[in-house]
Structures are given as C-alpha cells and as structure tokens.
Amino acid sequence: MDRSTALAATSGSRVSRGPDETLALGRRIGAEAIPGTVVALIGDLGAGKTQLAKGIAGGLGVTSVVNSPTFVLMNEHVGRLRLYHVDAYRLGDPEEALAAGLLDDRQAGGVTVIEWADRLDGWLPDERLAIELATPSGEPMTRLLGWVAHGPTHARLAAAALSP
Numbered sequence: 001m002d003r004s005t006a007l008a009a010t011s012g013s014r015v016s017r018g019p020d021e022t023l024a025l026g027r028r029i030g031a032e033a034i035p036g037t038v039v040a041l042i043g044d045l046g047a048g049k050t051q052l053a054k055g056i057a058g059g060l061g062v063t064s065v066v067n068s069p070t071f072v073l074m075n076e077h078v079g080r081l082r083l084y085h086v087d088a089y090r091l092g093d094p095e096e097a098l099a100a101g102l103l104d105d106r107q108a109g110g111v112t113v114i115e116w117a118d119r120l121d122g123w124l125p126d127e128r129l130a131i132e133l134a135t136p137s138g139e140p141m142t143r144l145l146g147w148v149a150h151g152p153t154h155a156r157l158a159a160a161a162l163s164p
Contacts, residue, residue, distance in 0.1 A: 053113045086112060
C-alpha cells in the first residue's frame, strides 16, 4: 500500500475528444494490461471514469455489461484476465475498502480498476497507473487525461497504451 514509498514515477497527459475516444484509450490500456495491473481513476461526476473502465474491460475481452458498481462497491468480470471493477464513491474512509475486501491478494492475478480512487488515498497499491479525468470549461465532450505511472510495470503500460 502507498506509505510514501519512493517509486519511480512517470507522467503525461492525453486529450480525448469524446466518449468513443475515451473508450478507445481504455481498450488500449486493457489490451496492454498484465496480471497485477491497477488503474486508479480520479475525476468529478461525469468526467468519463466509467467510460474508460468500459474500454479497459473491452480491451480485456470482457463481454458482460460493465457499469459503475456504486451500490455493490465491486464487480468482477471474466475476460483474458479477470477484471475487478471497484467504485469507492460511497466509502466513508479507506478502511471501509479493506473491511469490504475490495483491495486484496486475489487481484494480483487480474486487473483492478478503481473509480474514485482519491477516496482511498494512502491505501492504494504502491505500483499503479493513476489517471485523472477533467472536463475543460466550454468543451463538454472533451476530456483531459493526466496520468502518473508508479513503478516500472505501470510505466511500460502507460507508454504502450497512452502514447500519442
């Protein structure tokens, strides 16, 4: 878990001009993901977190419906790798995620996508790809995706999936 560990981090940004492009970026992430991949999504309501998660699922070959798991906290989906789709929106504090079993060892063999990851600050895995989505003023369909890859595995993922 993130306890001020000094991992090498790389960062960058991308622009998405609409939901289809956000979905395509997610597909690239899913296609490049390996076991143990953690994608931490941050952004306001409507910023495109679930759209990106759907794309990641598509890139993993998930065929089941992927929606925001707000009321159940986590959904599991079968694909090339198992997808653990977590939504931390309703959590009061990070300890609730641990108590609910949302962050555990079984995810090491799959891909974990965490929406509202900022609510788990201090409890996220050290190695992860954090993506913050924002909507620029006056451009309702455009999304700015700022990313930080923590650790070499997630840096390779970001380079392969998020490079222009």
